[in-house]
Amino acid sequence: MQQRSVKEKEPRLRSSTVALRLNNLGVEFPTALGNPVVAIRDLSLEIDHGTILGLVGESGAGKTTLARSLLNLPPVPGRITSGECIFDGTDLRKLSEGEQRKRRGRDLSIIVPNPRSELNPMITVGDQIATRAEIHLKIDRAEAQARALEMLKKVQIPDPVRRMKAYPHELSGGMAQRVVIAMALVCSPQFVISDDASSGLDVTVQAQILRLMRELAMEQQSAMLFITRDIGIAAHFCDQVAVMYAGEIVEIGTRENIFLRPRHPYTIMLMAAFSHNAGLRAQWRRPDDQAAPRNSQGACSYASRCPLAQEACRSDHPHLRELALGHQARCHFPVERL
């Protein structure tokens, strides 16, 4: 913990520790009417080795689109319109399809939610994990099987030898989630995306799985993008937190900065929504609150929902500004004090 906060003091200086850098990513979804919906707008990110970056935001903010676009596989029918994804010194999007495929699952892997439907129902769990190891690490079947078994032990599945031969339908949700984690980590990737992987589990299992993911990621010195809708989990689990709204990062910073000194009204509203203080909730939420219209060019995308919105917010799109060391917010009038 101590060690990590030291690193936060000088985030820009040690650029060699950056595991993945995303520059100006834009993703659009075509619509029948012609005007595409902008799902991700000009988004830049950096994640260091050995760091967990939490990404929070409500449904539809573009979290999953971002996760899959990092692998250059945006959800169908989405289309990446701009940006580069620098990993290991190269822009992933400039690589050939085959080279990209080799890196997916080996260097960058993703842990998905709803694991029961993400596993092939006709193939045993052990084979599914082993296949990934066999293909990516170019090892023989027996070795891959051994590695799969080792992975199942690491994710603390009870009776791993027997579970190797289990089919996905024979597993509980929590066990299936562990299998997906084992699958994502079997090649020791340097960058792991967890896309809402803890949702749908009950709280005790969730805590176990989170601890497990953290231990495994730290053990391999991987960087992790941890996507969640639960700001409470982000507060417990992540080193850095980014808050996403309408396809943009509206606030990003160290965990301490975000949770102790939130500056963006949306971040505060999200936190208020999780608090038990009804007065606080009412203060940070407009009575006519509803999903914001997309493509609000020339305005802050949160302006229509923001209780503090002023004239400038409706006419001028704010940029992400550095408010303090390791703390940026996209707001014309960042909140000074709660």
Add this chain to the structure above:
Amino acid sequence: MNTLTYIARRLMFIAPQILGIVLVSFLLVKTIPGDPATLMLGPTATPQAITALRHEMGLDQPVLIQFGIYLRNLSKGDLGTSWQTTRPVLEDLLMRFPATLELVSAGLLTAILIGLPLGLVSAFRPKSWFARAVDFYSLGVGSLPDFWLALVLIFIFYTLLGIAPPPLGRIDLALTPPPQITGMYLIDTLLIWDLPAFRSSLSHLVLPVLALGLINAGPILKMTQSTVEKMLQSDFSRYEVLCGLPHNLVLRHALRNALPSILTIISVLYGFLIGGAVLIEIIFSWGGAGQYAVQGVLNSDLFPVLGFVLFSAIFSLTVYLIVDLIYFAIDPRLGN
């Protein structure tokens, strides 16, 4: 053990199923207008002779009594006699059913060989020109009758090009057909190692099999295409892609998951074609069981029709049983 109990339970149901099928077809055949006695004796017969023959054949008895007699004979292995061929129906069918089975099996195999790969490729590349061509093909064969295609094939390959044998039966008329072992000429000629006869029966099979295969590839293709496409869009296939598995592996897994649906359509087609290939049989003078049954219907020859129904019912039920067992083998979720 589990599977054995399942087979036993399924076999137990086969007898009542067949009984029901025979009863219904017996009653249906009885409603066909036309009196076999009149037809047998011809236009010059006296009414007395007809009445006497009707009595002799048991046609003056109530329908249910007639059915009872039929069942009693059936239990002794007697399927009745056809008045057209004047031979026991069982003998006739044992000779003709393999002919139909050979034709239909080869036709279905061809349909699978055409439909499965085409469906697979067009599911994998749904927007390519190839997929569009495949769509056009399946639409085309879906709207064409097989007998029409058979006539076109005969016209091109026999009449115009002269490379196909005339559509007159299963083997060159100058050759002796092989002795009946399985009843399928392709197998029998190989068993006695008569290569000229094998070649001849093979060349006689080509056009009818092609007609059946090209047309019936349509449903197999469509089913493969839609289920594999659905599997490729499902979460687990997407996750395999996200995990960087190679395309051919993802496709193979999708096919494996789609296989139960494809097998279903194939098994239904198999049962259907036993009777459904009759127009092809007629065009190529195949002398198969379907042709035999249709002759029976047209001439109020009851027993061949019932015998055919019985044979194809047993055949279909066996195919379905085998397919169900294959489901068990490929889908672990059905294990219990």
